[in-house]
Structure formats: C-alpha cells, structure tokens
Amino acid sequence: MDEFMQAAIAEARQGLAEGGIPIGSVLVHQGRIIGRGHNRRVQQGSAILHGEMDALENAGRLPAQVYRESVLYTTLSPCAMCSGAILLYGIPHVVIGENRSFLGEEALLQSRGVALQVLNDADCIALMQQFMAAQPALWNEDIGE
Amino acid sequence: MDEFMQAAIAEARQGLAEGGIPIGSVLVHQGRIIGRGHNRRVQQGSAILHGEMDALENAGRLPAQVYRESVLYTTLSPCAMCSGAILLYGIPHVVIGENRSFLGEEALLQSRGVALQVLNDADCIALMQQFMAAQPALWNEDIGE
Secondary structure (H helix, E strand, O other), X not given: OOHHHHHHHHHHHXXXXXXXXXXXXXXXXXXXXXXXXXXXXXXXXXXXOOHXXXXXHXXXXXXXXXXXXXXXXXXXOOOHHHHHHHHHHOOOEEEEOOOOOOXXXXXXXXXXOOEEXXXXXXXXXXXXXXXXXXXXXXXXXXXXX | OOHHHHHXXXXXXXXXXXXXXXXXXXXXXXXXXXXXXXXXHHHHOOOOXXXXXXXXXXHOOOOHHHHHOEEEEEOOXXXXXXXXXXXXXXXXXXXXXXXXXXXXXXXXXXXXOOEEXXXXXXXXXXXXXXXXXXXXXXXXXXXXX
C-alpha cells in the first residue's frame, strides 16, 4: 500500500488510541500531505469532524486550484457530508481504504465525475469491524442512525 | 418572517461585523433553537465552518432522532458540503433565506426527500449581494471556485 493510505491508517489508529472512532484521512497535493486528520466526535464532542473533514480543516484555507490538483485518502467510504465537501471543493480523486463496513455516497461522487479507488484493505476493515462491534451506539451516532 | 430566520440573519450580520462572510444558520428542534452559527472562514481560518456546519457543530452531539425532528434555517441555499451534512443527519426540512445569489444542492436534497422552503428574503439577498460585490475573491474561495 502506498504511504498516503498508511498515513490515513496511522491517523485512524491515533483516533482509536484517543478513545475515538478509528477513521483517518489525508489530503495530498502533488505528492505531499497538506492536511491530515481523524474523526473527533468523542475527543472534541464534534458533530462535523469526521476524518475527512478534519483533514480538510487542518489543511486550512486553500485556493480552489489546489483542491483540484489533490487526492483525498480516507480509511472508510465517505459519508454524505464528507462527499459533499469533496464536491464543494472539486477534489477529483479519492482513495478509499474500504467500503465493506460502510458504503457512503460513492455513486453520487462518481456521477459527478470524481474518480474513486477502493482498496478494501484488510487493516482498514479490521479497524472498523472491531470498533463497530465494540461500540455500536457510537458508530450509529456518527452516521446519523 | 418567523423568529428563526430572523435569528439566522442575526448570525449572518454578526459574521459580517466580525469581518467574515455573512451567512448564518440555526437548527430548531420542536420550536426551540438548539444550535446557531455563522460562516467562520475568515474568523477561524476554517475551510469547513460554513454557517450551517457551525450551527450543527454548536448544537453538539445529538441522537439521530433529534435531527429527524428538526428544521434547519439558513440565510443562503446550502452548498454541497452543508447539503451532505443535512442528508447525513436526516434533517427533513430546510428553510432557505434565498437562492438567487447562490443556488446550492437543492435538487439533490429534494431528490432525497428533504422538504425545502425558499423565502427569497430581501434582507438575505442584500447581505449576499453587497458582500459578493465587495469581496468576490473571498466569496469564490468559500464555494471552491
């Protein structure tokens, strides 16, 4: 696996170590990580800091052109909110660690021309499966169910 | 106009007074405001705190059922990110101050069963028109253009 998905997994593991939901993400521009993050629902009591949102927030304010030259890596298929952020900023390419534990808005993203690459990586799947089994109520809260 | 859109406009005006982008929002549950916010791009250097996102964040962690009984008020038609957040949490009803300055993902929301009410309120339009004329680069940054 490439270094960027490894960095997203490292973020997910950091979130788990903090008692949080193990989903991580990095934003990569021209071969360099410019934002990294992980889900902060537990740690910050946040309703909006999913892993992808945290990575975008930590990347800071950027010109539109930077997003359009970037790739977003996320350990889990992006939900409606994170998919909407991808569309807002016109990020053209998303690499997804896995979509077996949760299938987000991949069809919407593809219908708008976003290129998706789904790895179904064993580490990403194991992180989510263990978390979902251990804390189903927290997981349901995170996806609005 | 009802008190809730007035509260969203008050948030937008507060953002403008802070030197920010004049878009505000409130989340209303069973006739009571449970979250309020405004765009924080300038004030916090935020890429994700649009008015609606700020209102959701300030409402805090909530059970899914609360969102499903809530109405989101926003002074401007919600962009892809904010629309995605509405879909994630299953907010069934959105009241929109105006959609003439910017038309967000209203068609997507309606296709997923979200009820929309567009007021095209003169105060909301004036706030955006004056801001967009004064700071076009900042506005374009906010919508990823």
